[in-house]
Amino acid sequence: MAKRRITQETFDAAVKENMEEFEMDANDALRDAVEQFESQGVDLSCIVKAVPAAFTDDKQQEQTHEVLQALDSLQDSTSVTDANVVANLKCFTQQCSLGFAQRYLAAQKDAYPVILSYCKRSVKQQEALLAALSALAALTDGQPDLLDSDGQRLLLDVLSKYQADSSVTHAAVNTVRHCCLKHEQNRQDLVKGGVVPLLTHAVTQHNQCAKLVKETTAALRVLTFDDDVRVTFGQAHEHAKIIVLEHNGLKVLIDAAKAHFNDTSVLAELCSTLSRLAVRNEFCQDICDLGGLKLMMTLLADSYESPELVRQVLSGIRAVAGNDDVKDAVVNAGGVQLIVIAMNTHMGNTSVSEQGCACLSVLALRKPNNSTVIMENGGALAAVQAMNTHKDAVNVQKQGCMLLRNLVSRMQNYCQPILDLGAEALIAHALQTHQDCEDLARAALRDLGCKVELRELWTGKHGSLTN
Known part of the structure; x- marks a missing residue:
């Protein structure tokens, strides 16, 4: 059964009532409000559980939360050249980064058009654009529905114009990733708009920038997801094909992995994305031929103490071993021994x-x-x-x-x-x-030859397909 929801105003009013009518201090008033609503089965995941600043001030001000104060400051500014604009954008970004409730509240108060307008007006000013894009990335985290066609065009334009700027590119790619997660239409629109070559080019051009390689690799992977429950059939497989066949994605990612061989966080992202691209028999073989399998085997041998990297590498091996020839290559390279060692080392994970x-199941399939x-x-x-x-x-x-x-x-x-x-x-x-x-x-x-009751799901009797 779906939980009940309330507005932020309702929650804030309850806190205020506790403070004014029952003379509770701020912390007790907040705690009591949370307990009361949760006991009634109310979902507070979208509620900012904090006392608005005006409640703690002697002056009679309109109650407001810090994220809305930051938003109000941005709405009062009229020019991106205002010295305070960048500071206000950074303050808004920081507030949105505190949690989903802050982002949700800001979105409910029309933060998206405000931030997008700053992005548009700042396109020719690197510092202001970086601050505005960072705010947009923070706001859209968990709220991909906010992105509209204007926002899509802006992201593609920025990725095209600022290819040489790793910091601006990172902020734009971060926004792309947030807006494509669990949103099939955004994925399809951005892919049609040409986001894939912009992303693969970013990995190649900024090959030595670990932060950007990691973020861009994650964005490419999200394009291959099929996680939007509102859509019956997505384009995950088609997007994987576009990345591999049209933009040489496998080589781009494997070359990036070789450039960051000592950075386990980057390697984990790269292995995870390679596993999402291994959607065809020939793609699995290509990963092997390009040195991807050898890279995974080396990582498994040298970095077995990192459970997260081990998990991602095993996921990659599992994917590419869908090809029967690659199965044999894994076994011949000592992969079975390494997998078993990894399992025993991290048995509690x-x-x-x-x-x-x-992994072992795939290797054993059809291979006595x-x-x-x-x-x-x-x-x-x-x-x-x-x-x-x-x-x-x-x-x-x-x-x-x-x-x-x-x-x-x-x-x-x-x-x-x-x-x-x-x-x-x-x-x-x-x-x-x-x-x-x-x-x-x-x-x-x-x-295994054990006694088991096998269920006969349908016998074709006791009924007719037609009346």
Whole structure:
């Protein structure tokens, strides 16, 4: 059932009433208001839970929050050359960065057209434009619906005119990423407007700027998402094809990874984006041929102590191993041993366990020889331990079941060794605990030779397709 919502004004009035009618101090009045509304099932995620500045002032002023004070200051300024404008924009950006509630409140008070107007008027003034774009990026974080056609044209124009300026480009790319996340129409409009070559060029031109490479790589990845629940069919696959085939995206990203080999945060973003682009068999092979697979193997060997990087690298290997030839390349390069080591090192990390099981599962699929390598290097044991450690994590259970099934589907001689590890009880537990895991768990039990009740979903009897 959907939670109730209230306006900021309603919440502020309750705080004010606590202070004036019940003589509470500011902190107690705020805390009591929060507790009262939450006890009534009200969603306060979009509410600024702070006492407006006027409440704490002896003067009788109109109540307002700091983010709205910053917005009012911007509305009072008439020229971008005003010395205070940049300072006011920075103040607004800082307030928006405090949380989604501040951004939401600002948007409700028409902050978007105000900030966009400053961006337009500042296009020829680098300092003011950087401050305005930073404010726009902060405001649109979590609010991609704010972006309109004027905003899209502005972003494309800025990315084109300021290609040599890494700071302005970073602010524009950051805005692009925020406005494309969970918004399919913005993605499609910006791609049609030519944002992809601008992004890939930014990575190439500013190859040594870690901050910009990381942000631009993330923006490219967001273009391949299919996360807008309002849209039945998105263009994620098509956008990936455009990045790879029309703008040489794989080589651009792999070259960037080689330039930042010692920066784990940049490498994690690059590996994650490469995995999103591996949507075709030939793309997987291209990543391998361009040195991407070798890079991932090296990262897994040299940076196994970083769980976030390990997770992203495993995700990348999982994606490119969709190609059967790449599967063999991973195994021949010692990938199985490295994956198992990573899983054992970060056994307590749910994401690493999930991706590790998924990687081994893909490598074992249709490859009995690979199954032998996985068994010999403790892959089944690592999977069983992961399932035992993360019994409440449905994705770990699903990937673990899939791996165990793939190991024995063409190598029945491995059934008993896997059962001896205690796999049957763990799979049965997953079957009983996680509804999303039922089909995979039943299939795993069946292929392991265990007794399992297989459900016949439809027999074609007891009914007719027509009346």
